[in-house]
Each structure stands twice: as structure tokens, then as C-alpha cells.
């Protein structure tokens with residue numbers, strides 16, 4: 001007879017009880033007054049081992065005398081140790097939520113308990129591109145449509161009663177269209193590649209964006225944010241130590257972390273800081289050739305455009321050069337274009353897909369076999385809907401059997417979040433001229449965009465005015481990546497504290513001002529240089545002044 005072990009723990013004591021039959025469990029529940037809800041997730045017939053956390057609410061463990069006792073004569077095994085875990089998971093690093101943000105969380109709790117205990121009254125999370133955490137308002141049209149697809153009863157009653165101040169007719173029509181396309185409920189799984197009609201909307205958007213270079217719904221995979229797409233692509237294209245993936249340095253650490261998870265080499269190519277973090281093709285060729293000489297197949301080249309953390313935007317010529325290398329060596333290109341809407345001044349974003357099509361037109365045969373995966377997301381731009389996990393990838397030039405493998409991988413996760421898919425539809429097809437919501441939507445979009453533009457300039461100018469900081473002019477994305485020429489005494493102090501100098505600066509900044517940033521070492525930087533990444537999403541200007549004051553004091557303290 002199979003025996004099941006039930007462990008009940010409360011704050012004062014621990015009982016181990018043996019349960020021999022499922023029927024026994026019900027009688028046990030009755031006899032002990034134990035809340036059955038605790039067992040809901042553990043079907044009785046499956047119950048092999050069951051362990052609760054501290055007992056809360058109505059669950060009261062009863063005296064041991066009511067339970068059958070069995071004597072066991074084995075030594076209980078110890079719980080897992082860290083070395084029992086998957087080494088690849090242990091090796092993965094993700095600085096955006098690393099030691100400085102963790103310290104910021106501790107300080108946040110301290111402030112809640114004792115608001116006067118620190119020299120500031122709030123934490124400013126400049127460590128992550130998470131606009132709505134920093135009070136960016138969601139776009140009204142998005143939330144109107146989302147609320148209606150979430151609650152079809154409201155949609156039906158609005159369809160009967162007509163539009164209201166809150167819901168304009170185009171929001172109602174759009175919600176009905178999407179709900180029909182989805183099949184009636186956002187609570188149901190969709191197709192693993194994403195709802196076909198939404199993929200059609202995405203394809204139309206790409207076609208327009210790329211000046212009539214056609215895109216097709218069959219090439220679009222809707223994903224749970226761009227991160228899921230990166231995951232699918234790198235898991236599929238990595239063959240362990242046989243393969244390498246070219247990544248820009250500095251880079252968004254999702255890439256190095258995913259490569260670590262897949263046990264695959266990261267092949268860094270360095271962006272050139274002094275030329276505005278430009279991409280150096282000679283360096284890329286060298287990295288490719290060295291990898292081949294070392295017996296590593298360079299299988300993928302990652303391009304982040306606009307760059308995170310650099311904010312640099314690639315020119316058409318640079319993109320063309322990247323495809324030259326990709327075509328010559330059969331390297332898949334991942335174009336991470338999640339910041340394509342975050343462009344400042346007179347800079348223009350050109351998609352990699354568009355340049356690839358131009359090359360294919362102009363040089364028949366030379367670029368036909370280039371494989372490109374382009375990514376986009378609802379997390380950035382003026383949408384800022386990071387928590388809703390909307391994204392897509394467009395595949396160009398992949399053989400059908402490879403797309404099938406990617407589809408299989410996507411289907412293991414069943415489907416991308418359906419409300420995230422709805423948001424993708426809204427992002428790529430916002431209200432148009434003549435639609436009732438158009439004007440308000442445009443006002444909201446341009447307010448967010450110009451506010452970000454203004455603040456990026458203010459932060460940039462502040463950095464440029466400070467001793468020992470150099471910073472490239474922001475062209476796009478949501479970040480600045482200033483170079484801090486750390487005074488020697490500060491470097492020594494950091495080493496004494498067993499920190500990297502950039503980590504020491506970020507920690508000192510956090511503890512003096514509440515501004516949470518990420519040390520450049522989390523993104524990669526040339527040895528001996530020190531950077532940090534900050535977003536310019538936090539509203540207001542006071543935090544920028546606080547930073548300048550901190551920086552002057554830091555340099556006064558450690559100046560050589």
C-alpha cells in the first residue's frame with residue numbers, strides 16, 4: 001500500500017503524520033477541523049508528499065494523539081544544497097535585478113517602517129526600463145479595449161446602450177473585433193503562434209513601417225514579451241559548446257543570461273564608445289574568424305537597435321555591413337528592435353528587415369539566404385506595458401522545418417498571454433485619423449514621447465557638466481550609459497570593500513539619494529572603464545539635481 005507523508009507546520013511545532021488511504025484524509029480533515037482548502041491543489045489520489053508553510057487562517061493542527069503512528073527506521077535525507085542545482089542556472093547573471101536593486105528593495109522596506117531613517121524619502125528605480133512603475137500613465141485607448149475584452153458583459157451592455165464618456169464607439173468596436181478574433185474569451189488558450197487576425201495586424205504594421213516591403217502573418221510569432229522570443233531563438237540555435245553567439249558589449253544581460261542557461265559561448269563584439277557606441281564591423285569579422293579558428297561555430301549575431309544600454313541607433317550602412325557578414329558566414333541575425341519607437345531628435349530608425357529587403361533587391365542572389373528574426377514588444381515605446389507581456393518576432397528567410405521547431409517550442413508553453421496579444425494589436429494599430437479616440441490618443445502619445453525626450457536631454461546635459469563623467473548623446477531607447485572616470489582613491493576603496501568601482505559608485509549613489517542604477521559591469525565594458533546605466537523615466541527634475549550634488553560630493557571626497 002502506498003503511503004503518503006503529510007507534514008504540517010505551524011509557528012510553534014511540527015507534526016509528521018502518516019496517511020495511508022485517501023479516505024483517511026477526509027476523516028483526518030473532519031477529525032482535526034483542518035481547512036480542506038489547503039489540500040485543494042493536491043488531489044488526494046496524487047498525494048505523495050505534502051508540506052505546508054506556516055499555518056495561517058482557519059488551519060489549526062490538532063494534537064498528535066488523533067493520528068496513527070508508524071515507526072520508521074531510515075535516516076531522513078538532507079534538503080538540496082546549492083551544488084545539487086543546474087549549473088547553467090547558477091552561472092546565469094542578470095544585473096538589472098542584481099545586488100544594487102536588491103539593496104534598494106531593502107531600503108524601500110526600511111523607509112516604509114521608518115520614513116525618517118534615511119537621507120531621502122523614496123527609492124527611484126532608474127535601474128530598469130519599467131515606465132509605469134515610475135508613474136507613466138497607460139494609454140487610455142489600450143485600457144478601454146482591454147477592460148472590455150476582459151469583461152464581455154460590459155461590452156454587451158455598451159453595445160446595447162451606446163457609447164459613454166469612458167468608452168468611445170471605436171473602443172467598443174475594436175473590443176468586439178478582437179474578442180471575435182480571439183474566439184470569445186481572453187481566458188482561453190489561443191493558437192501557440194498567436195491569434196491569426198492579430199498576426200495579420202502586425203504584418204500590416206510592418207509592411208507600412210518598411211515602406212511597402214511586404215510582411216506575412218505566417219512569419220509572425222506572438223510571444224510573451226520579447227524575452228520569450230529571445231529564449232525560443234537562443235534555445236533552438238544553441239548547440240552547447242560547439243556554437244557561439246555574437247553579442248554587443250555593452251549588452252542587455254538577457255542575452256548573456258540566456259546563453260549561460262544554454263551552455264553556449266557568448267562571443268562579445270565591442271561597441272565603440274568614442275564614436276557614439278558605433279558598431280565596428282572590422283571587430284565583428286575578427287570575432288567571427290577567431291571563433292572559427294577556435295572550433296566554435298558562430299551561429300547567431302545579436303543586434304540591439306536602438307541600443308540598450310547605449311541608446312545608439314544604427315545607420316543603414318552599418319546594418320548592411322552586418323548582413324554582409326551574416327550572409328558570408330551563414331549567421332542568423334537577431335534584431336532586437338524593442339525600442340524602435342523611442343527615437344529622439346532628428347534620428348531615424350530603419351528596421352533591419354527593410355535593409356535586408358533592399359540588399360536582396362539590389363544584389364540578387366547575395367543575400368537571399370540571410371535569416372533574420374526581428375523582435376518587438378509592448379513593454380517599451382510609449383506603451384510601457386511591461387507587466388502585460390506582449391511581444392512578437394518576425395522570421396525572415398528560415399527554412400519551414402526550422403520554423404516548425406520554433407513553433408513546437410512555443411507550443412510547449414501553450415500560448416502567449418492572450419491579453420498581451422491584444423495589446424500588441426493595439427500597439428501596432430492605434431486609433432487612426434477620423435476615429436473617435438484619435439485625438440486623445442495622439443495627445444497622450446506625444447506627451448509621453450516629448451517628456452522622455454526632454455528628460456533624456458536634461459540628464460545628458462547634467463552629466464556633461466559634471467567633473468569626471470562623459471556621456472554619449474542619447475539617440476534612442478530609455479537609458480544613458482555614462483562613463484565615470486573613477487578617482488584612484490575611490491577605486492582603492494571599492495577594492496577594499498570587495499566591490500567593483502562602478503558597483504561602489506552605484507551603491508554610494510543609492511545610499512545617499514535613493515536613486516537605483518545598475519553598474520556597467522552588468523552589461524560589459526572595456527576593462528578599466530567604469531559605467532553605469534540609468535533610465536530617464538523618473539518624473540521631475542529634483543532627482544537629477546540630487547544626483548549632481550551627490551556626484552560633486554563623491555568626487556570631493558575621493559579626488560586624487
Ligand SMILES: Cc1ncc(COP(=O)(O)O)c(C=O)c1O
Pocket residue numbers: 129224225226227228252254304308336338376377378379386390391
Ligand atoms: C533590449 C531589450 N530586449 C528585450 C527586452 C525584454 O522586453 P520584454 O519586456 O518585451 O520581454 C528588454 C527589456 O528591457 C530590452 O531592453
